[in-house]
Amino acid sequence: MALSTDEAGRFAGLLESNGEALTSAWTDAVAGLLRGRLSHAELHRQIAELQKGFQSALSGGAADLEAEAAGELRALLSEVSSTRARQGFSATETAVSIFALKEAVLTVLDQDSATDAATLRDYVSFSSFIDRAGLFTFDSYVRAREELISDQAEQLLELSTPVVKLWEGVVAVPLVGTLDSARAQVVMERLLQTLVDTGSPYAIIDITGVPAVDTQVAQHILKTVVAARLMGADCIISGIRPQIAQTIVALGIEFGDIATKASLADALRHVLRQTDATAGRRGAGRRES
Amino acid sequence: MERVPVLKIGDILLVSIQIDMEDQVALQLQEDLADRIVGTGCHGVIIDISALDIVDSFVGRTLATIASISRVLDAETVVVGMRPAVAITLVELGLSLPGIRTALTVELGMALLARDRQFTLPDDDEDDADEAVVTAS
Amino acid sequence: MTTGDDIAAMERLAIRSDQDVVRVRQLVRTLAVSVKLSLVDQTKLVTAASELARNTLVYGGGGTVDAGRVDNGRRSGIRIVFTDQGPGIADLDLALTDGYTTGGGLGLGLSGARRLVDEFDIDTVVGQGTTISVIKWCR
Numbered sequence: 001m002a003l004s005t006d007e008a009g010r011f012a013g014l015l016e017s018n019g020e021a022l023t024s025a026w027t028d029a030v031a032g033l034l035r036g037r038l039s040h041a042e043l044h045r046q047i048a049e050l051q052k053g054f055q056s057a058l059s060g061g062a063a064d065l066e067a068e069a070a071g072e073l074r075a076l077l078s079e080v081s082s083t084r085a086r087q088g089f090s091a092t093e094t095a096v097s098i099f100a101l102k103e104a105v106l107t108v109l110d111q112d113s114a115t116d117a118a119t120l121r122d123y124v125s126f127s128s129f130i131d132r133a134g135l136f137t138f139d140s141y142v143r144a145r146e147e148l149i150s151d152q153a154e155q156l157l158e159l160s161t162p163v164v165k166l167w168e169g170v171v172a173v174p175l176v177g178t179l180d181s182a183r184a185q186v187v188m189e190r191l192l193q194t195l196v197d198t199g200s201p202y203a204i205i206d207i208t209g210v211p212a213v214d215t216q217v218a219q220h221i222l223k224t225v226v227a228a229r230l231m232g233a234d235c236i237i238s239g240i241r242p243q244i245a246q247t248i249v250a251l252g253i254e255f256g257d258i259a260t261k262a263s264l265a266d267a268l269r270h271v272l273r274q275t276d277a278t279a280g281r282r283g284a285g286r287r288e289s
Numbered sequence: 290m291e292r293v294p295v296l297k298i299g300d301i302l303l304v305s306i307q308i309d310m311e312d313q314v315a316l317q318l319q320e321d322l323a324d325r326i327v328g329t330g331c332h333g334v335i336i337d338i339s340a341l342d343i344v345d346s347f348v349g350r351t352l353a354t355i356a357s358i359s360r361v362l363d364a365e366t367v368v369v370g371m372r373p374a375v376a377i378t379l380v381e382l383g384l385s386l387p388g389i390r391t392a393l394t395v396e397l398g399m400a401l402l403a404r405d406r407q408f409t410l411p412d413d414d415e416d417d418a419d420e421a422v423v424t425a426s
Numbered sequence: 427m428t429t430g431d432d433i434a435a436m437e438r439l440a441i442r443s444d445q446d447v448v449r450v451r452q453l454v455r456t457l458a459v460s461v462k463l464s465l466v467d468q469t470k471l472v473t474a475a476s477e478l479a480r481n482t483l484v485y486g487g488g489g490t491v492d493a494g495r496v497d498n499g500r501r502s503g504i505r506i507v508f509t510d511q512g513p514g515i516a517d518l519d520l521a522l523t524d525g526y527t528t529g530g531g532l533g534l535g536l537s538g539a540r541r542l543v544d545e546f547d548i549d550t551v552v553g554q555g556t557t558i559s560v561i562k563w564c565r
Contacts, residue, residue, distance in 0.1 A: 189373060343451065
């Protein structure tokens, strides 16, 4: 149900003429709901801003929330919602903050002596406008939460996939936790990039902390090893648990000539022996000649 | 048609591919390199592909052919500087470039070639020495 | 092609020579950057386009490529269509097998390109030509 131009005008007038009284009534109502988790001063400032938003939208002739004149109001509402979402308020607490305007409007109307059928009709249409604003807040709140969750998931991914330099020319990726296909891909891309950035010809992929692998993840690891080889680096896989070894064999995945070691220490020793061997052979050549 | 320059540095021919090559340019490079290996008597070829943002099966095959041809001409080829995204794509494409030696950087590639020559050179000396002993006895 | 995909204006290039294959790569690269494909996905798409453009040239005797942005409401991506009026492909399954080639290549063009994209459709009639359509979606 959209507001007519007259109704919008009357609503705007009501908000304007009762300015401070309405803000106080609204703030008090919300403060009760939020039980002092926001300071009164801050709440008052926020509410005053919202009220101004409503007022300018309505005096601009906004018939409903989708109207162009309500653009600023929508921006305000979504800002309040996302702030509340980040501050840890619930969706209900956020939406009810808007619904509380109805209560405030009612208080103001009560004080007006000339309460008649026309006022009642106005009140009903005002409150349906406020309802829509409240629902809009609810939607924005959910969207803000979803963004928050996906941000956190991304941060978690960053946190859980370190690539560390172990020795001159040797980097290691200690993988911890369940590897899904997406994470395996991220880790592997990062590993290859680190090889380039640090100029390390050896990489150790340690999977001690990985409880299980499926075919897809095993394939990702294998592809990474092959890709690293194409770039001119060698990968060693360490810390394969007995169950994983059984899975690998049962799934018929060929690890081929990829070096596997029991522990990270063994893998590092293997790499150092290899680099030593090349250095040693060089020395040996000179000695014998 | 553009041409990829081939530089001679000591015993090594260095090729740095800086352009998105047409197939003909890649084939021309293959010919030029064979000529230069014979002309200079170099024993090592380094192909730097760090500027290439893709390597498709044609370029991959050309690199493999270059490596085989130079081996016949007694020169070892090292492909250096392949980007991670290119390597991942080649694996997905099914191209593992067997027979091509690789290194992360030009420097590591040169070290790889130098190591190879050092393995063989003293061995040659040793053989000579052995022969000398044999003839002396 | 999935119906309901919103297809923006497609750009068309002719494939008549080696230089055109390079041009296809550059066009696809620009498009891939414009929809913010990840670096690895850009590389995969450009490589696939290079394989398919060369196929169109070598086996199809030349043809055209149309490339543009697609949106299915949830994600955006790049769609590329290669068309030729060449001899067509008699045994599609065989042509899509790794290592099979009639042109002296490695036989990775079709099968390899298919692995590099998210959607791969091929339409071929012997004696009339081949149309290959691929899509890569943003993650």
